[in-house]
Amino acid sequence: MDKTGIHPGGRPAHVDVRGHDEPHHEELGWWRKYVFSTDHKVIGIQYAITGLLFLLFGFTLMMIMRWQLAYPGRPIPLIGQWLGQDRAPMGIMLPEFYNQLGAMHGTIMVFMGVVPLAVGGFGNFVMPLQIGAPDMAFPKINRASSWAYVLGGVTMITSFFLRGGAAQSGWTSYPPLATLPIANGQTMWLLGMIFLITSSLLGSINFIVTIVQLRAKGLSYMRLPFFVWAQFVTSFLLLLAFPPLEAAGVLQLMDRLAGTSFFMPSGLVLSGRPIPVSGNGNPLLWQHLFWFLAHPEVYVLILPAMGIVAEIIANNTRKPLWGYKAMVYSVTTLGFLSFIVWAHHMFMTGMGTTMSAFFQTTTMIISIPSVVILTSLLLSLWGASIRFTTPMLFALAFLPMFGIGGLTGLPLGLAPSDIHLHDTYYVIGHFHYVVAPGTIFALFAGIYHWFPKATGKKMNEVLGAIHFWGSFICINIVFMPMFIQGLAGMNRRMYDGGALYTHNAGLPIKLNLVIGIAAWSLGLFQIPFIVNFFGSLKWGKAVDRNPWEATTLEWSAPSPPGHGNFLTEPIVYRGPYEYSVPGAAKDFSAQFEPEKAQA
């Protein structure tokens, strides 16, 4: 490959550029193999497992909060006595601790759970395999970004144990509240975010370069699996939307540590005393900078999920995706539009009707490509003889769940109806339908789907079905009642659920108990998944390269693939989803099989 014939590290180069080199060529020590491994598959699996643990942790925080909402002022069972005097004296939760749990639940789920699992995990593990690359373009940077993620996670978790506890101004960290000296954990939150942002930036550069540069021979852009397209657009969102939040984080750090007032207006009074700041700051500026990231972030959460669902639907319907090209154009359009809708989170801030009119228009426009993708996936089911495997169950559930989440977003995107619904449980119901039974179900689908590739073992279908049906029923009982509560006007951040407000009396407040029970049951229904995950490693049915009879490139590599991925250089002969081609010998014509093998 290089003119001198010498490997950059000084070792002699292999004759062939990719693939050909032996998959198990050198035995590495434990440190090189795991802690400092530069293999995208090891890094991807580490990201995925860390992300899953953070999801469980974030969900546990919510289960504790749900106790307080279901039984306000009663001691928390089981763990209440371990929480300590400054969090829950006698096991009864303090309002400050409730706020910490709320802020950290959001932060952990978004930045340390879903994104690392969807992008860091699936993106890292699956994407290079799907494009036929031996590894990421910059393996060492890949490792650096994964360690930045760990540092960010540790920083965030540590903040719980510092005096004053973790951040408690919501995951949105609006100033002036977030800047006030009472919230010490906020400084840790900002430092943690800078690590997490660094991780995402390095990762996104790596992803884009890998997709542009390392595609296998014959793999043109319109032959890329939809999952790769989704990761490609997601990476651009991370690359361009995160730096403004990093800037905002630096500014808020300056406000907190150097006493500046970027976000602090003049004349603020706290507990009857004026706050000594130089003033002239602009609290709305934070919201603009924050949502300039956080709206694209919504698509960072949802696009990889759509990619996973597309792969699984094509595979289990044994049909090509309906409207692959339309989906590709839609996903790129979504990427562009997601940068100009952010202020629809800010209709209530008094930024003016002209601004509101602009942002509600763009918000209505962005729903079009989302609907195109969802409709294409739905129409792909038409006339198929569907294989109801566990991944397919989760992928099928994604469609109506994301549909509900998307449609309930329309009243929030229109300024007049948003005035009533803003900051109520309706908002919580809306975005959780998108992210929890939407994205997280898609992520579960992906785990069941690619587990055989990563481990060489299949997960158990019975446990998978129990996990699916239990989660599906419980999660709907959790989030559906929130629409009723929100329409009744119940505020989303009340420590006691808003028991003192008459508009919450009756059904809305009683639903808190229903939601609580459903949330704890949802927790119990994750046990079959955990058992299945670890049990299948040991007792799962061993599989060959292509257990799902799929068409994309990752299924041509061994299960699990060795370092370097492919045994021979992969060459791509056709589009990604050529299932049930008329006249073909099998019902799937894989991308990596030449024409002759088909005949």
Place this chain on the structure above:
Amino acid sequence: MNIPYTVDERPDTGLTNGKLGIWLFLASEVMLFGALFSTYIILRVGAPEWPHGELNIWLGAINTIILISSSVTMVMAWASLKMNDWGKHRLFLISTFLLAALFLVNKYFEYSAHFATGELPSHSTFLAIYYTLTGLHGLHILGGMIVMAYLLGPGAKMWKENSDQFANRIEATGLYWHFVDLVWIFLFPVLYLL
């Protein structure tokens, strides 16, 4: 295992991995400084009054000249590599490094003069954005100097083993350095003159 296109260009994209990577990185940097410049505009437009003449224009102008010269020496460092003149390359890269250091020394005197009169970031919104923008820019200068120090020291032996890749590294460093220079060319008029 070798990653393709680390040294040679991929024929259909005409890029090496590193070159595409550094351009993407610079795109994210544009968004970072873009957000900060937007902050400057919004704060200034919303301020009842904005201070003038608080900064030493001469020191700023000298630093502008220093950075522009360092961009020139950076290009020369890369060009002399391409002409296989190792001695000249060393000379120009060391000059770039020294100019960068000189910039920071100047900046140090500027900062300490302000600190001496009690003009801390908390003094006014103008000084707050001044320190944030120039401080972040200074960190970028420092980052560039670390990379150059590596390429002058332990990284330099790659020239013998793999001259093409070493030239690519110098080129990527140069792209970054020109960007840092460009940011200053915006910072100087915005903070010192306007």
